[in-house]
Amino acid sequence: MTISRRDFLKMSGMFAAWTALSSCAPNVTQTVSPPTATLAPTLPPAPLEDDALIVHTLRRMSFGATPAMFEKARRIGLETFIEEQLAPESIPDDATEKMMGQFTTLEMTAGERFKLDKRGLPVQELIAATLLRQRYSERQFFEMLVDFWSDHFNIFIGKSACRALKTDDDLKVIRPNALAKFRDLLHASAHSPAMLVYLDQADSRAEAPNENYARELMELHTIGASAGYSQQDVMEVARVLTGWSITGLRKRRQDFGSFYFNPETHDNGEKHALGMTIPPGGENEGMMILDLLASHPSAAQFISRKLARRFISDSPTQGMVDSLAQVFTQTDGDIRALLRALLASDEFKASAGQKFKRPLDFFISMLRLTDATITSNARSARRVQEYLRLLGQVPFTWSPPNGFPESQNYWATTSGLLDRWNFSNLLVSNQIRGVEVDLGALTADAASAEDIVDVLSLRFLGELLPGDARSIIVDFASSGNFDEDLPSIAGLILGSPHFQMR
Amino acid sequence: MNTTISRRDFLKLAGAFAVAPALPTWMPRMAFAPQGVESPGDILVVVFQRGGMDGINAVIPHGDADYYHNRSALAIPEPEDGSDQTGIDLDGFFGLHPSLRPLKDLWDEKTLAIVHAVGSPDPTHSHFDAMDYMERGTPGEKSISTGWIGRHLQTAAWQNESPFRAIGMGGVMQAALRGPIPVTTLKSISDFHLQGDVTQLTEIRARLESLYNLGSSLDGEAADTFNAVNILDKIDVNNYTPSGGAEYPETEFGMAMKQVAQIAKAEIGLEVACVDIGGWDTHNQQGQLEGELPTLLNEFSSGLASLYHDLGDRAKRVTIVTMSEFGRRVKENASDGTDHGHGNCMFVLGGGVNGGKVYGQWPGLAPEKLYEGIDLDITTDYRDVLGEVVEKRLKNPSLADVFPAYTDWKNLGIVQGS
Numbered sequence: 001m002t003i004s005r006r007d008f009l010k011m012s013g014m015f016a017a018w019t020a021l022s023s024c025a026p027n028v029t030q031t032v033s034p035p036t037a038t039l040a041p042t043l044p045p046a047p048l049e050d051d052a053l054i055v056h057t058l059r060r061m062s063f064g065a066t067p068a069m070f071e072k073a074r075r076i077g078l079e080t081f082i083e084e085q086l087a088p089e090s091i092p093d094d095a096t097e098k099m100m101g102q103f104t105t106l107e108m109t110a111g112e113r114f115k116l117d118k119r120g121l122p123v124q125e126l127i128a129a130t131l132l133r134q135r136y137s138e139r140q141f142f143e144m145l146v147d148f149w150s151d152h153f154n155i156f157i158g159k160s161a162c163r164a165l166k167t168d169d170d171l172k173v174i175r176p177n178a179l180a181k182f183r184d185l186l187h188a189s190a191h192s193p194a195m196l197v198y199l200d201q202a203d204s205r206a207e208a209p210n211e212n213y214a215r216e217l218m219e220l221h222t223i224g225a226s227a228g229y230s231q232q233d234v235m236e237v238a239r240v241l242t243g244w245s246i247t248g249l250r251k252r253r254q255d256f257g258s259f260y261f262n263p264e265t266h267d268n269g270e271k272h273a274l275g276m277t278i279p280p281g282g283e284n285e286g287m288m289i290l291d292l293l294a295s296h297p298s299a300a301q302f303i304s305r306k307l308a309r310r311f312i313s314d315s316p317t318q319g320m321v322d323s324l325a326q327v328f329t330q331t332d333g334d335i336r337a338l339l340r341a342l343l344a345s346d347e348f349k350a351s352a353g354q355k356f357k358r359p360l361d362f363f364i365s366m367l368r369l370t371d372a373t374i375t376s377n378a379r380s381a382r383r384v385q386e387y388l389r390l391l392g393q394v395p396f397t398w399s400p401p402n403g404f405p406e407s408q409n410y411w412a413t414t415s416g417l418l419d420r421w422n423f424s425n426l427l428v429s430n431q432i433r434g435v436e437v438d439l440g441a442l443t444a445d446a447a448s449a450e451d452i453v454d455v456l457s458l459r460f461l462g463e464l465l466p467g468d469a470r471s472i473i474v475d476f477a478s479s480g481n482f483d484e485d486l487p488s489i490a491g492l493i494l495g496s497p498h499f500q501m502r
Numbered sequence: 503m504n505t506t507i508s509r510r511d512f513l514k515l516a517g518a519f520a521v522a523p524a525l526p527t528w529m530p531r532m533a534f535a536p537q538g539v540e541s542p543g544d545i546l547v548v549v550f551q552r553g554g555m556d557g558i559n560a561v562i563p564h565g566d567a568d569y570y571h572n573r574s575a576l577a578i579p580e581p582e583d584g585s586d587q588t589g590i591d592l593d594g595f596f597g598l599h600p601s602l603r604p605l606k607d608l609w610d611e612k613t614l615a616i617v618h619a620v621g622s623p624d625p626t627h628s629h630f631d632a633m634d635y636m637e638r639g640t641p642g643e644k645s646i647s648t649g650w651i652g653r654h655l656q657t658a659a660w661q662n663e664s665p666f667r668a669i670g671m672g673g674v675m676q677a678a679l680r681g682p683i684p685v686t687t688l689k690s691i692s693d694f695h696l697q698g699d700v701t702q703l704t705e706i707r708a709r710l711e712s713l714y715n716l717g718s719s720l721d722g723e724a725a726d727t728f729n730a731v732n733i734l735d736k737i738d739v740n741n742y743t744p745s746g747g748a749e750y751p752e753t754e755f756g757m758a759m760k761q762v763a764q765i766a767k768a769e770i771g772l773e774v775a776c777v778d779i780g781g782w783d784t785h786n787q788q789g790q791l792e793g794e795l796p797t798l799l800n801e802f803s804s805g806l807a808s809l810y811h812d813l814g815d816r817a818k819r820v821t822i823v824t825m826s827e828f829g830r831r832v833k834e835n836a837s838d839g840t841d842h843g844h845g846n847c848m849f850v851l852g853g854g855v856n857g858g859k860v861y862g863q864w865p866g867l868a869p870e871k872l873y874e875g876i877d878l879d880i881t882t883d884y885r886d887v888l889g890e891v892v893e894k895r896l897k898n899p900s901l902a903d904v905f906p907a908y909t910d911w912k913n914l915g916i917v918q919g920s
Contacts, residue, residue, distance in 0.1 A: 200785045200837060208836025212785045215627065215842075225628050231874065234627070356719075390689070392673055399780065400553075402630055409680075412720055413687035414665075414727040415673040415694065421710060422697040429699070472712045476705060488702050492709055497718035 054078050055462040056352040057343060059502045060311055061085060062140035063361060064368030065462055069140070082343055085141035086179060086336050096137045103129045106167060110193065110257025111248070113164040123157050123396075126167045128381035130395045131388075134364045135374065145178040145335070146170075147360070148310050150395065151403030153189045153221060155198045157396035165194035165246075165257055166396055182303060182333030183294035186221065190290055191259040193246040199401060202245045204238060205265035214238035216401045223298035229274060236273035240285045242266050300328035304338065306406075311342055313354045314407045320347045353501045356408035359391035361502060362420060366427055366494055369460045370437045380434030387423050387432065391416070412500075424494035429487035439486040449477035452486070456493050469496060541660055543897035544821045544854060545766055546774045547809065548651065550637075550676065551802065551826035553783030554629065557846035558829065558867075558878060560602060560799060561616055561860070565595035568867035572833045576790050576840070587791055592616070596860045600791060601799035604807035608851060612858035613810070613817070615916050618847045619862050620882040621828060625874070627842040629783070632827035637677035639885065639905045650904050651774050652681020654892055657900040664771025665730040671758035676776040684726045691761055694734045733770055746811035751801045755779040759805040763812040766820065773896075779805070782826060786839040810851055818853030821895045821917065823888065829878050832867055845878035848887055854895050854918045861887075861914050886912045894919030 054073050058065035061082070073081040084091060100106060103125040105113050113122040134143050153174065157166045173192045177185035189195055196202040201213035214237040219225045243266030248256030261283040271278040271285065274292060278285050293299055304324035308316035323345070324338055331337040342348055357365065363384070366372070374380040388394045392411075398404045405411070426432050428439060442459055446452045453474050457465045464470065473496075477489050493499060563569050564580045578599055581591035589597030590606055596618065598605060608614035624641035626632050635641040639650030648656075655668055665686045670676050673689040688694060698706055707728070714724035742764055750756035755777065762775045781798055788795040806824070810817050829846030845865075851857075865871050865879040873879040885905045892898050894917050901911070 200839070203786060203837040205836060210785060210835060210837055210839075211841050219628055219630075225626070225631055231625070231627060400629065400783075408719065410674060412723050413670070413673060413675055414685075414723060414730055415687045415689050417720065417724055417727050418694065418696070418731065425698040425706075466716075468716050469713055472709055476709045479705070480702075485702070488699055488706055491698060492706065492713070495710055496713045497716070497720045497724075500720060501718075 050078070052352070052463075053349060056349070057082070059462060060348075060355070061144060061343075062368075063134045063143060064365030065140075066368055066371075067459065070462060082141075082340070085139070086339065088139035088142035088179070091138045093138045096133055099132050099136065100129055106171065108167075109254075110164050110168055111254045113167060114161070114256055117163050120163075122167055123163050124382065126157070126170060127385055127395055130170070131364070131381050131384055132374065134360070135367050135372075141339075142178060145339075146174055147395070148307070149174050149178050149185065151398070152306065153185075153192075153195065154398055154401050154403035155192075155194045155396065156399040156401075158399070159198050161197045161257070162194045165192075165197060168192070168257065169194040179335050179339075182299070182328070182335060183291065185335070186294045187287070187290055189221065190217070190244070190286065193257050193259055196244060196246055196259070197249075201241060202249050204242050204244070205262075206239075206242050206267035209235070209238035209242050209267065211235060211238040214241055217241075218293065220402055222293040222302065223296050224302040227296070227298035227302075233273050236271045236278075237289055239267045239269070239271050240273060240278060240289050243283070244286060294333060295329075297325070297329070300325040300333070303333070304328055307338060307342060308347075309406050311339075311355075312345075312348050312351050314356075314409075317347060320345060353498075355502050356412055357500055357502050358404065358406070358411055359388060359393035359416075360395065360404075362500065363388055363391065363423070365499075365502070366424060367435070370428060370439070370490070370494075371442065372427065373436045373438075375434050375436055383432060383434045391419050391423070417500075420500065421491075421495040424499075425487070425491035428490040428494065439490055440483075443486065449482045450474050452482050452489060453477055453493070456490055460490075460493050461498055465493070465496070465498060469498060540771075541658070541662060541773050541897070543773075544819050544852065544895040545772055545816075546651075546891065546896060547762055547820065547822040548676075548678065548774070548776045549802075549806065549822065549824040550633075550678075550776065550778050551782050551824060552629075552633065552778055552780040553826070554632075554828045554830055554842055555782045555826040555846060556784060556788065556795060556830040556840050557618070557826070558832065559788075559795060559840075560599050561592075561618055561847045562589045562597045562599065563595065563618075563864065563867065564589050564591070564597045566864070566867050568832075568869075572867060574834070575838050576788065576834045578790065593860060595864070599796065599799050601796040602803045604800075604803040605849070605851075608807060608810060609858055613851060613853060613855055614857045615850045615855050615859055615861060616847055617850065617861045617882055617887050617914070617916065619845045619865050619878055619880060620848050620884050620887060621844060621846045621880045622884055623880055625844070627828065629827055629842075634677060636825065636827055636884065638680075639678070639888070640907065643907065646906065648681040649676070649678035650888065651676075651678045651776070652683060652685075654896065654898055654900075654904045655683040655774065656681050657903040658896070658898045662771050662773060665726050665733065666765055666770045666772050668774045669762075669765065669772065669776070671762065671775060671777045672754070676778065679774070679776055684722065686726060686730045688730075688761065690757075691734055691737070691764060695731055737768055737770075744808065744812040745814050748808035748812035749804070750808045750812075751804045753801055753805075755801060756805050756808070759809045760812070763809055766813060766816060784830070784839050785835070785841060786837040788839045806849065806851060821850065821852035821854060821891055823851075823891060824849040825884060831876055832872060832878055833876065843877040844873045845880040848884065850887065850891070850916055852895070852917075856916055856918060861916055882912070882914070883908070883910070886914060887916060890914060890916055 057078060058069050058073055105122040105125045106129060116122060137143050155162055155166050155169055157163060169192045173188040177188050199213035199216055200210045204210035211234050215234045218229055243262045245260050245262050247258045247260045263282055268280045305321045308320055324341060327337055327341045385394055393404055428437050430437055443452050443455050446455045454464055473492050562578045570577050579588040581589040581597045586600050590600060591597045605614055622636045622641045624635050637649050638646055640646050668679055668683060668685045670679055670685055670687040673687050675685050675687050679685045696703060696707055711728055714721050750760040758777045765772050779802055784795050813820055825848050826846055828842060828844055830840035830843040834840055862882040865881050885908050889901050889905055889911060892904055893901060
């Protein structure tokens with residue numbers, strides 16, 4: 001983007017508006033940001049290129065980069081900002097954590113949750129908690145990574161006991177390991193009761209191994225289908241994993257839902273998989289396989305390509321993937337190191353605006369950037385969820401194990417675009433019950449049609465619209481009463497091709 | 503892959519999500535001639551059963567004793583007249599699962615044909631690779647990015663500018679439709695219009711059209727969207743009553759089939775519709791006469807039969823083909839389910855079908871006859887079935903383009919036509 005000094009000052013004005021606004025939103029921003037009133041005078045003017053890079057990087061690192069985030073990154077520098085986001089525990093996020101207090105099932109054991117399953121409460125609460133975190137958390141990059149790994153180690157929350165178990169997978173597997181070593185994440189996932197139920201591993205036993213998890217462990221979680229393993233390998237890994245099950249699988253009482261290695265259903269014979277001879281060794285056989293897969297060169301490629309597709313473009317170059325795979329190998333699959341290298345790469349820096357927002361990216365970014373207030377959290381999150389369902393992406397509801405698709409080709413359909421135009425309009429005209437947007441507050445300082453369009457563009461996109469698009473919307477805004485037409489003007493910007501990309 | 507989602511799970515989830523789909527009701531027949539030259543061929547409806555249907559429990563080889571040897575818990579008993587607890591005999595050797603009852607009349611009328619031991623020759627047991635190969639029409643070959651239907655539309659001798667020439671039901675585009683010809687994806691006809699302040703809608707729409715005409719990667723899709731909105735705006739979707747006693751299942755699949763009927767009847771240039779039905783990956787507790795698979799089979803067959811009956815006379819110019827990425831292991835597993843297999847069966851339904859017959863050569867289920875010692879072998883390449891439909895019913899002779907690299911064509915005579 002190119003920002004003139006005038007634009008820049010205008011943005012500073014917007015920050016003030018944001019701060020004033022935050023009293024009606026949960027008090028998330030204020031807890032971490034210094035007062036922004038003094039921003040304009042003290043901020044050293046950043047070189048334009050740097051600012052464009054900040055805008056691009058923050059848009060990729062978040063479910064919508066707010067003025068407060070831009071302000072902070074400009075103040076402390078992009079590198080420091082990235083490091084801070086890579087250490088989420090260092091970022092105070094009390095307001096978001098406080099919101100989680102209303103979701104009682106997050107604190108329960110799987111057995112307790114299972115009792116409430118008939119009311120659908122554990123599913124509802126986990127989805128609502130996830131959406132609220134994406135909307136409000138200061139740890140935006142972390143939430144992006146949680147979303148990424150939740151797709152990578154996809155579990156369909158609607159499948160039988162997963163309704164009660166996915167919560168543990170989210171809180172004990174994905175979140176603690178989202179920025180860890182890939183090996184740790186893989187081991188945690190392989191011990192996740194929800195995963196073992198979802199892919200039928202919990203039932204697998206010596207006399208009849210179930211191949212479902214063994215296959216997806218290789219194909220989707222680690223080395224990829226093109227790594228050159230055979231059906232025989234799948235069957236042997238399935239034998240290795242026999243006995244990996246959960247407690248209380250049948251009775252689902254108090255002790256229900258912990259990982260349990262059952263030596264009685266484990267196949268104690270020797271196995272030959274992936275070029276390795278695996279002597280009888282109980283649970284350790286599986287650990288050996290997981291270690292082998294986690295450090296396999298194909299896993300380095302597979303995970304690197306997937307990260308690049310999520311954060312750079314739908315078709316990253318092989319060179320990009322190779323360089324990330326090298327980092328993967330050198331750091332023993334350190335996810336932080338991979339992300340650092342990715343964000344620092346030339347290919348990343350040259351990829352502004354190339355990623356189509358998936359429905360979740362689109363919808364949550366609308367909520368964040370319009371500073372929408374979710375009025376009564378749990379119930380409103382359910383309404384948000386209903387729109388996400390129509391768009392096709394409610395978290396944890398993708399039933400096949402490959403996770404929600406990443407590509408623009410998949411999501412940018414006729415009905416997909418139409419829904420986006422319609423839902424953005426509904427949101428800004430306050431027709432989504434339980435969600436409130438105050439466009440007047442966002443545009444308080446704007447005195448002309450041009451101002452309105454520019455203020456809203458900066459707010460929604462982090463940059464001004466390019467001239468041709470800007471003049472189309474300015475023309476619309478000038479044709480009537482721009483105060484009354486605010487929702488339509490905002491709807492047009494949110495419906496524009498520019499807002500669909502990140 | 504899992505998707506062993508029982509009906510109970512589904513309903514529970516549906517409840518949890520407060521599903522209230524806005525469904526179209528009635529769309530009177532209206533003439534809306536597509537621009538260009540009309541297709542001389544049938545409307546093609548492709549139903550993809552995602553997850554890998556258990557073909558030998560859908561169309562049971564009750565005459566093959568090895569079927570019963572391999573499936574002590576899951577096998578469907580040999581047909582007995584008048585029983586709904588046994589297979590429904592078709593020809594003395596094959597029979598329908600009792601949950602496929604809605605298809606029996608169509609079999610008797612000879613509008614339904616079945617092909618067995620059919621599939622894609624690639625050995626993969628990966629859902630994603632298998633689906634991908636099948637929909638691209640290029641087993642084992644990933645370098646061609648278009649789908650077989652996309653290439654059919656591209657190489658057909660006629661033009662049809664209607665945005666409803668090809669539709670993907672469910673809001674996403676099936677990989678088979680990929681290609682240069684635009685495809686409209688659709689969830690619900692009645693919801694397919696622009697919303698907003700009514701006094702400003704025309705203006706807003708004009709500005710959106712301008713914004714999507716500035717060279718973004720979304721411009722083509724947006725143009726198709728506006729075009730489709732224009733056409734559907736002219737159709738009254740209230741009070742639709744299906745004809746022929748059709749009762750569509752109240753499921754996503756059933757509603758999709760119903761909307762295909764509405765669009766076919768509206769005469770807005772429909773040539774191809776793709777519809778998905780998921781949930782076939784029955785690794786666990788798949789059910790014999792009742793349960794997960796039987797429930798799905800019933801939904802599937804009711805949807806097919808309803809569309810056929812609803813179309814009435816039009817069904818003479820419609821061909822419905824079903825497929826799934828692979829079949830399932832011949833031997834049931836210890837979880838009373840079945841793992842990923844190879845050969846499967848396909849259904850071909852329509853006025854131009856030489857029905858009442860099971861096509862293909864049955865390889866047998868004896869251990870030495872099985873593919874890799876475990877799976878039903880494939881004796882008919884699925885492209886033979888599709889190729890014949892493309893050539894004879896869709897009137898497109900360019901099979902070398904639609905299925906590149908396939909030369910070993912066998913003419914099974916499943917459908918009528920030159």
